[in-house]
Amino acid sequence: MDVETARMTVLSGVHAYPVRMRCATLAWKTMLAALENERSQQ
Numbered sequence: 847m848d849v850e851t852a853r854m855t856v857l858s859g860v861h862a863y864p865v866r867m868r869c870a871t872l873a874w875k876t877m878l879a880a881l882e883n884e885r886s887q888q
Contacts, residue, residue: 847855860870 860866
């Protein structure tokens, strides 16, 4: 399974509840922000 397919599979349960998309992606966005912050401090 490629990365894009894996991402879509994880979010497939949220499809019925579009309002919850932000909540479902919050952890992912937080991790990306933390990694970017760490890179910028090096």
